[in-house]
Amino acid sequence: MEIIKVISLLLDYPERQLMDARVELDDAIGQCLFISPQQRQALRDLLQHIAGQELLDAQSLYLSLFNRGRHLSLLMFEHVHGESRDRGQAMVDLLAEYEQAGFAIAAKELPDYIPLYLEYLASRDQLTARTGLADIQHLLALLGARLEESESPYAACFHALLQLAGVDPAEQIGQAREKVAEDPVDDSLEALDAEWEEEAVTFMQGDGQASCGLSSPAGNFRAREEVAVPVHWVDFTDASNAAGKF
Template identity: 30%
Template sequence: MKTPRIGAALRRRAAPVPEHTDGRDHAVLRRAAGLCLDYPDRTVLDRLPLVRAALDATAPSDAATDVRTFVAQLADQDPLRAGEHYVAVFDTRNRRSLHLTWWSDGDTRRRGHSLAALKARYRAHGLNPGEAELPDHLPVVLEYAAHEPADGTALLQEHRTGLELLRRALTKAGTPYALLLRAVCATLPGPSPRTEQEARALSARSPADRVPADLAGPELVGLQPYDSPGGNRWPL
């Protein structure tokens, strides 16, 4: 899933989305990136024209350019190869995990508590939990952030370290999916860190802030991509 353009695109240093950007533009960028971070099945591929049209209606920004570049490449890719690339990038190495609590809690019992809290957070905003996907799966989190921009931004900020480490890992791997993580990070306050050490320092928590492992239950709760209370899954 590489073209001659991708190397230059990844080398360009993206600027944060300007603060005066309409909140709707942030929602479009996050929702578009989230959809593109799902496995590229026929549903995702069929929605790419809608994604492109939504991006074209946003204000010009490096983030929109990044997502638009990814969409164009995915649309040109053979579906079978696109699926193989996705699996190779995300399904074989935890260090490129799309599950945000893996970055913060690892494979510990504490992660079960974090997942349960996240599921309750969605429910508090009237969103419908399911069992198809874990609630920390980045496409799900980004859909939530598009529906609930204030709390969604806060949630992404809470997991900023994981997002930035994932962005760096994808960039190092040379995959176009790095463009999507860079676009997501650009919608958050402040510039992206330049080093791994800076990334880890963004949301470092003291031991007193962490949930004791013995308080975390074993349940792994899920949230499937949901319909909004109004029934519109793509609020553009």
């Protein structure tokens, strides 16, 4: 699904390629009928927000949002497994899923980096992509709620992804707000230093073993070159079906 690829680009660390492809990305968002008009407009507004700045300013703002601790980390398993041993195995399992599908990633990439996971889903058929999003809908809602709390336009990505997963974004994010209200957030420099001082993650080392330490999301920002079925799916290609939903 092309729209998932577009959202992957929007959520990734801003690079010149994104700025240069601004018109094409705007057109792709506008032509997507799998999300509501409101969601399309919110994504276009985010694109304008990113591409309307100087590149260094966009990168600095991105880092200040997503690279200040684990609160808004774009590494999925940090939210799911934290520092437990289960995180290392989850990484290995996800890598195996990528390899089985013929989806190659660079050795430096962490497989649970959300823009990378979205790029993988964008390469799959529609049902697999939607199911993959539904599998992480609670995480998408949590991040969406935290971004809404920060009044960040990046929340649009998570609204759209939840809609593509076949669930009601407002309902899911509304439920997540209860957890967000209880979040202890310490983004002082001392807390950040302590949070990221662990050894970086390395997977599939020379001895074939996986290490399950933690790594800062900053190591995963990169330029792009290029199972139940959800029951609330709305296909906006059907105008009569879409009417009244939004």
